[in-house]
Amino acid sequence: MLSVLASASAAFGSVLVAVFLARGWRAGKKGLWPFRAPFLGGGISETHAWSRFHARYYPMTLVFVAFEMEMMFMYPWAVVFVEEGMTAFADMGVFLGLLSLGILYAWREGAFRWQ
């Protein structure tokens, strides 16, 4: 319990320190317009940078989410691996086989390329 509390406070403490340092941002938020223009090497932009951004790798992110959900089963699996022996090993084979299948399919469909 104490250790959890300590780690939480460690994280929180450093956040506070950092916030203090970053306070400069409040002061810097107001500046002259030329100062606040986005740096484009002396160029200009007609619009705001914020936009409906076309992240072309979005099929990859969907594969990632499914993959990651499966991975969450593997943590408890690893803990009992030695105890369960061959059962766990066979299980892992099935698991990795299925995952590889998904990746191979995604690769064939070009989910990891976007240019």
Added chain:
Amino acid sequence: MTAQAEVWAAPLLTAGVLAAGAYVVAVLDAAVAAAVSGAGIGRSVLAGPLRRAALLVVQQPSATERPDAASWALAPALYAGLAAAGLAVIPWSASFSVADVEAGIVLWGTVESLAIVAIFLHGWSANTHQSLLAAYRFLAAGLSYLLLSMFVLIAAAIPAESLQLSRIVESQHGLWNVVRQPLGLPLFAVVALGSSTWGPLNLADGDDLSGGTTADVSGRPRLVWSGARAAMLTSFSAMAATVFLGGWQGPVLPGPAWVVLKTLVVLAALVASGHLFARVRTERFVTVCWLVLLPLAFLDLVIAGVEAL
């Protein structure tokens, strides 16, 4: 140590180690840069980081036309806090660690994924073009390398029969994981470089995008961000030392000294790689990550499984 003292000592220890770590990273970086550039390492490498920090303290913080001010200020803070939270789960000796939680490596995974959020937010919130491009290309890489980390840490958990880091260190008695699971450490190094956006995986803050997420950041916020990156690299090195290099175990010296020594070795290697290897291209890295590194991580898991049976 009494319980009350522990509550106050732990955060101080964590913060102190990270501050020292960030300084060491800056010194190592300057030394390696001087060696690679052929200039020769001078005394200035020791004072250099402090001077540069001082300059950032007196510099005016930048502003943009319409930033997401709260996220912009909080992203570096979150990033620094994550480095601290990550360091907190590292055991320093058989009897002491700040937070030796039961699901240690899962908590570590949370730190990695929140670090992705912090870096993305840092690039997003400025509302400027180059930082936005950097944030998005980082995200593609981040969502790719994260899986590697899960696999190699799970492989390390198999012989330990636990997700707890102290148990993982104990399981390396006699034989370190770096030998037992040789693929683990190099793959984890990729994750370390990615999560600290360092060297060949510096996609978020790359010079080709005028500094990427920091392209429009100056002054103290930039100081916090640079410090947090170095602190993150330190935490990752400590984690690598713990999971793959036997942590506190070693002859003669006390446990914490071994942790520090091994951390420094990993740090030096990671920092050096930053000056010796060119930045990867995002798209190619994503492809390599899924089609080469991920199968290697599978193999790492199989090796760990066969070894444990």
Added chain:
Amino acid sequence: MAVAAVRRLAATAPVPVFVARGGGTGLLPVELAFDARLRLVVSPRHATVLVAAGRFPGPLGVAVDRVHDQLPAPRGTLWWTADVDGDRPAALRDASVVTDADPVGSVVALHRDLCLGRIRSDAAVLADDPPNRFEGRGDHGQGGEGMMGGVPWGRPMAMTGDDRDGLALDRLPVVLGPFLPGFPNGLRVHAVLQGDVVQEAKLEVLDLGSGPRLDRLDPAAGGAQHDLRWLAEALRLAGLGALAVRAARLARAAPAPASRAALARLVRRSGLPAAWSGVGVIDGEDARARLVRRLDPSAPEGRSPGPSLERVAEVLVGQDWSDAVVTICSFDLPTDRAEAVIEAQA
């Protein structure tokens, strides 16, 4: 007290310098990376001193003014030129002028004086106006109606356009350069970006003026010297700052073949050629081939005239912006070079 101590410490820091390269300098300013008292930075936000190198007539001067106003305080400007009678944009009106080959001493002194408060930080030169008027009109002062209307905070929002994968997301019209890392002097890209990919591109070289030049290359070693400067720029772009310094050092004097070969070996081992392979292919030659050709000390590097700007623009379309920058850098477009190199090429 403490503040004064921090300022004194800051005054001794290696000076972060942003260099704006104009006409009549070629790639000479890249060599400043060699000096340990300076640090060449890629964004004006990271700099205390703006070194404007060369001539800045017309639109190039406007670009310098823009960058000048983006430096955070304390900031100062130095005009490094061989042609003090040339056009002097607003940002350089009060700048100290350096005409000799080595501006480092002046830069360091300027930085120290700025940090210690001995001289005032440069004032802005552009008018304090938003890019568009917006306040006071519309429901929320954004200057228009609706969720996408108006010019909130002085700029309109991006609007959608089709893309090859069937999605119609926002397109951003931007003008990039000429002072971006990897860009040759005076080059400006008019691009439309959707996500990170270039949908349209037009390349333009701004007027670089004429007159005396800063960079006089040794005609005998001219080609090699220029190639090393180019290499320093390219290495920095690839995140290999330390190797870039090494290349800059070699560029300062006629280098021994052995030290050039050592640099080439390090570059090959860095994986940079692999990273650049397949990028910016024109006439069957990619960025990797162009890099490797310049690494070889014995080959007559970079002598072929570069492709036309239109052809480069064609290659940029469809690439992501990072690759587009690599493509632009890899060509070493002859926008402004020392006569020695141009003669060697002719």
Added chain:
Amino acid sequence: MIDVSSPSVFVHVSFWVFAAAAVLSGWRVFRTDSMVRATFLLLVSFLNVGAILLLLGGAYLGVALLFMMTVEMTVMAIFMVAFMMNPAGLNPMVMVHQPRLAAAAGWVLFGGGIVVAVWGRFPDRPLEPGRPVIVELGTELMGRSMLIFESAAVALVATMIGSVVLSSRRSRYGEAAGDDGSLPPPLDPVLGTYPTGVVPETSTDGGDGHGGDGHGGMH
């Protein structure tokens, strides 16, 4: 790790702090006008719920929730920004559809929750501290629940394949659409400089110019 049977004052205080933070950030999700902020505020809400799970002694479940939700919200942010009008809240907007219906439904659900909380009967079987919950979870997955576990794996692979089928360019248009990575995109005659407030009619396969669902109402 945490003695659940007799919680200390720290646990009580932490619970209320986390609970309040979860509710507050959940509320802010619907009050902000930036998609990125909304997504990450939702994440903050989930993180606080994860912390409460940790307080309840769910050593694995709590941390797993933190981990999962973080990456999932990150991916959600990509899609929210890509498809929502005004993704960064540059112009003000409201985040709710059909506010009356939503408010009514919300109150009904809240009332239901109150009823369950006050009159419901909760099991009172606290775990003894130090029980190896993660090992038990693993044994369960390897034993009785093996079938469930494996069918989940199959379902997730189906998800992977399904998402690729739906989203990848080649799957949607087949070989005929060409898979040249650098195929020039269709050009628009004007450099994107539409008069402000005008919706360009560029609709092809991808939905209308402002991202299909036209999220949020005009303010």
